[in-house]
């Protein structure tokens with residue numbers, strides 16, 4: 390392990406919600422929840438003001454509404470998040486060729502590789518400047534962790550949240566990790582956490598004390614060994630810029646075509662489990678689940694779904710594969726089935742996905758690359774109860790959506806129902822705007838493209854969306870939208 394804190398972990402604060410607050414001045418300082426808004430919708434994220442009420446990612450939106458009834462509930466606008474993400478990642482690449490994105494709002498950077506930092510002082514300075522640059526370029530706040538390893542850098546950025554920077558001095562890692570819960574370590578999800586708790590191990594210190602043999606006995610060779618190293622703060626994982634397009638997949642060809650849909654489903658589940666065993670065996674997790682089906686006539690289809698972050702949870706892979714199978718017609722019979730995972734990482738977010746799986750709706754990012762489907766199908770905004778209108782004339786107004794009125798200009802849908810739509814007219818650079826109500830089919834109102842958060846000169850258009858750490862918490866009196 391290097392002896393300078395030159396691995397940087399960056400994570401944007403309440404990313405989707407902060408973007409919405411920056412776009413919609415009336416929501417700044419208010420409780421904002423972004424996610425699926427139908428009966429089965431799941432929270433993608435909540436502003437820090439909404440978190441005070443216990444709202445968090447992957448929680449069913451219905452539950453969030455009970456906890457924070459006055460919050461603004463908005464659908465995600467992925468295209469905006471993606472373009473901001475690209476700007477942030479570009480700023481990271483200015484620092485080093487070794488940038489490893491983990492999701493839209495999160496990445497590791499090896500500062501030493503780029504010559505941007507070599508010791509504590511230069512690392513801290515680089516981190517501070519980076520935060521300022523991100524703020525200037527996007528109007529948003531980001532938290533930065535600096536440490537001598539990926540694991541500690543990520544723990545540091547978590548501690549820095551929101552809107553802060555934490556540097557872990559080399560040599561202090563073990564003392565810092567010791568009292569932390571085992572769940573702090575990467576790869577320890579609820580299942581492993583429970584397992585360890587039953588063995589009387591709840592803190593990282595207790596993990597280290599248990600010893601490698603005991604952990605291998607409890608968790609198996611690969612996991613036990615890896616966890617013991619993490620408990621000692623040993624983490625040699627390098628920052629990897631572009632992952633080789635690696636994948637893990639398994640497939641079976643059948644002597645006799647399978648016709649029974651139930652049997653096809655069971656085979657897919659079995660393949661998913663086998664695939665995950667291989668994935669875990671290789672010490673990986675992956676973001677994109679791929680299903681391959683060769684039909685009786687040799688026509689071969691692949692379908693894929695990209696999750697928001699990497700997983701190695703068999704239940705998540707099984708569910709994704711089953712969803713993909715739903716979209717394939719197998720009536721003539723099937724001669725080959727395969728399940729694969731691509732977009733490999735050595736890092737998981739299994740907790741998120743375990744929770745998401747329990748609440749039925751997938752927490753998945755919009756598909757990338759070869760992924761099938763559209764945002765509406767897989768994003769947190771997916772909502773079985775709000776199908777696209779059958780008739781193009783029946784326009785649907787979704788809370789948070791951008792609109793333009795011929796007379797009042799740019800605004801966003803605050804709510805709709807009973808043939809009416811309420812719109813708040815404001816832009817990222819305007820003061821909080823007024824609300825007006827229209828008939829849902831008013832011809833002067835049209836869906837519009839999102840506006841940029843920062844004017845092209847790179848000037849922040851107004852106050853930052855995020856809050857000071859000391860924010861005490863009261864209900865946002867802003868927009869409330871119900872389905």
Ligand code: DCP
Nearest residue numbers: 400401402403404405433434446447494741752
């Ligand atoms: N996200 C999602 N579904 C989840 C978790 C997150 O769609 N189950 C989306 C919304 C988040 C973004 O990914 O804004 C980034 O995730 P983070 O875990 O970094 O959460 P936030 O950035 O929202 O908050 P924090 O300040 O804790 O990083």
Ligand code: MG
Nearest residue numbers: 400401402494
């Ligand atoms: Mg974040």
